[in-house]
Amino acid sequence: WSRLRRKLWALPLIYTQFWFAGVCSLMAPYFPGLAAKRSLNAWQYGFFFSTWKIGLLIGSIISERVTAYVSPKAGYLTGQVGLFIFTVAFGSFFWIQDGPTLLGLSITSAIFGGTVASMYTVSLYSMITSRFHDDAGLLIASMEALWGIGSMAGAVTGGALIDLWEYPLPFYVMGTLVLISFPFMLRMEPRQECTAPQLLAEAAQQQDVRYYRLLWDLPFLSDMVTVTLAWGILSFNEPTLEPFLEQFKLNSTQVGTVFTVQSVCYAASALVAGALAKYKYERATIFVATGLGCLAYLVAGPAPFINTEPNLALVYLAQVFMGCAMSGQFVCGYMHALRSIIKRGYPDNVRTSSLVSSAVFFCMIVGAVATSPLAGYLAETFGYRNASLLMFAVLLLWTLVTGFQWLRSFCTASDVIHL
Template sequence: KMSRKKLFTVITFCIANFFNGLFYSILAPFFPTEAQKKEISSTQVGLVFGSFELVLIIVSPFYGNYLNKIGAKFMYITGIFVCGVCSILFGIIDKAPNGTPYFVLCLIVRMFEGLGAAAFGTASFAIMAYNFPKHIATMFGTLEMFTGLGLMAGPPIGGALYELGGFASPFATLGSFILVIGLISIFMLSPYRVNDLPRKDSVFKLLKYPVITLTCLCLLAGSCSMGYLDVSLSVHLTKSFHLSPFWVGLVFLVEPLAYSIMSPIWGRIVEYKPKMSLYIISFGYVMAGLSLFFIGPAPFFNIQSNLVLLILCLIFGGLGISTLTITFQIITETTIAKGYPDTLSTYGLISGLVNSFFSLGFFHNFFSHNI
């Protein structure tokens, strides 16, 4: 049973992570077209997208290190407000002059939005772990489920609002909702006060433990593969199977849907069988890796391209990658076992590390696609 305060915390953090997924994906359906009208190149569009994740990579460890000094509640609410304001500001950028001024303004606003997302993402994971130390895997999986739902919902919601109200509509709507969540959180979210950690403790000191380093690399590989097919798969579906844009969009929903459904389930399994963590994540990644071989399929299999096989591979890929939600549990258990105190500050260090590696995978997608 949860207290009302804890129940409110879970609900608001799930909603915030849903919007975090929206921040990442809402630009996809219409921004590249709008950017072309404003005389922005494809490379510059990629930089606008990737700058969001690049900021998360850089600042998440900083937030993790100083969570106890900044204050978990203050960091969370400040991050929420920054995201909300930046979302609204992005909606009026289309009034800027074409070319370089437009590109620079997009880049600045998107980077500040990344600062806000890193703040409330790092704080929310740390607070959830602190409130539910015996259910870390389940809570992390639940937050990831809502992040996955946000990634799924971003393109259709963004496209629909764009058609209804123009360029500003998606960003004004999203920003308004997130500001309301921030206002409610000011009064409802409990304050968290902790003592300062010794200066020798830092996010990157956790990487000296092989299990944590290996787990972070698994996290990086998993987040990288989640969006790696965004460009090539759409071309493959159109040329090989002659699918319309609508059906291509439905196929793209398959993997994140499987990911969202299984994320909290893996968490529950690990809570009952904690010693199975490494075996589960190993099995999941092998399954996800094999599914990539058959999506094409790889030439050395000498198998004809098949839509049913492709969809099954996307399902198994999503199920496999969803095991990355176990990484938070593995890193937490290892960190505590190595003598770190079971405090909010320690969870802040872990959250900053996890957030940074997770964002690095998504940033790799933008970097590789632009190359």
């Protein structure tokens, strides 16, 4: 029984990750509709999504301190309870009739929600990686696949619950489901939870490693651009896709289904990307994934230079491409960044892995914060078809860059640097 109990502690993690993703998937398809009914413009409620990302950044800093001085499980449980509080409060905003009041409260709540969500996520990865020593790429891909499946279920279930009653119902139901596993996690005792002494010991041993050189390390910065674009694609959709879908006269369930397609493809392709990363095909995968993102914004509107009216089938196709693009960019961008700097002389230890994770998270948040309000403003001012040209152009340029890097990797090998 004791051996079985040591393994069963992962089940609440899987359950909570599923519904955590479901809760986070509710905001993009359904909050813009509520905000529009309160006479808020797209660029205004786009700040909610940007503020959420700022909260994620704050939470990553707090969770590191909690992990160092308490434990990863403390950060995880704090994030879990905090997310429940945020979700119930956010659903209750339905009864606020004044637009500016709704905007102010939603932005304020986004700071809190993003912070606790980040604490949950960072602590989750800390607990899993301290217990399981599996291939890193497949581990990341598996968690991302579970995230995609949860997002798919959350978007569809949320639409059905809104059709059943009103906007608050899915937030109340899923927020409660997230909290159900709390008593189980409170009693579980993951092995090797206290990793702070190890981190401090490694930090003392590696004081001579000059990590600041990564600030002008072009291969590393290239991978950071790649992961930034992954969240840029997601953040462009948040304030723009739901208003664009209004012309098709879809109900809430159908709107959720459109977002679900992206989540399904993200989940499935994340596993493929993880397998490719395991066999070190990151460069090729990044090139193909970025190209798919470029194609997504070519057909989503479609682009104004294509003489075709908006078509729901093309929107679905674009969501397929977007899901595949985001997973490939994130999983392989992360793994290539980590492997490449270790190959070029940086130590293969927790400190290096932590630095790469922090850099990836920081760059993704910066890209997301910048993209959401800009996308909302461009879509409202110039229309979705013209606004999508921005992402098309950026992704087209980066497809050319990553294609060149992939071809160049066949001809040259990185030299080991001296630290």
